[in-house]
Amino acid sequence: MQKILVSACLLGEKVRYDGGDSRQSGLIAQWQSEGRLISICPEVAGGLPIPRPPAEIVSGSADAVLRGRGSVQRQNGEDVTDAFVDGAERALALCMKHQIGFAILKEGSPSCGVNSVNDGRFSGIKIDGEGVAACLLRRHGIDVFSEQEVEQLALLLND
Numbered sequence: 731m732q733k734i735l736v737s738a739c740l741l742g743e744k745v746r747y748d749g750g751d752s753r754q755s756g757l758i759a760q761w762q763s764e765g766r767l768i769s770i771c772p773e774v775a776g777g778l779p780i781p782r783p784p785a786e787i788v789s790g791s792a793d794a795v796l797r798g799r800g801s802v803q804r805q806n807g808e809d810v811t812d813a814f815v816d817g818a819e820r821a822l823a824l825c826m827k828h829q830i831g832f833a834i835l836k837e838g839s840p841s842c843g844v845n846s847v848n849d850g851r852f853s854g855i856k857i858d859g860e861g862v863a864a865c866l867l868r869r870h871g872i873d874v875f876s877e878q879e880v881e882q883l884a885l886l887l888n889d
């Protein structure tokens with residue numbers, strides 16, 4: 731059975747910056763019960779604690795971050811770019827290990843965001859963009875879906 735990578739918070743793991751989760755029901759819960767999902771929280775995998783201060787891509791895009799030309803920072807200016815890049819690489823390594831071609835990632839996150847991220851000014855406003863892990867997975871040919879797009883993934887999987 732083809733495995734799917736998933737953001738750990740979507741499975742109810744309390745790994746969010748605020749110590750909470752983003753548990754989903756429906757197809758994600760069904761696939762979890764079928765043993766199809768492999769979870770990771772890239773930020774925790776990159777060494778960040780729970781809870782942790784929120785961070786945003788403040789300079790450049792996720793692609794720029796991965797090219798060493800952008801940064802991820804906390805509101806106080808603390809730079810956490812290295813942890814975000816490390817976590818993204820660990821997510822990719824997990825995909826390679828399990829020959830994973832699809833991922834379901836939490837929309838809006840600076841790591842996992844698929845179509846949107848915060849605007850980098852800690853204003854609460856979302857802009858078009860992607861998180862660092864989502865960007866790295868896409869670069870390596872992995873099809874990335876948000877938790878709002880699982881029906882599209884199901885069609886691809888012919889479920």
Ligand code: SF4
Binds near residue numbers: 746841
């Ligand atoms: Fe969820 Fe991804 Fe944020 Fe971890 S980094 S809490 S998996 S959205």
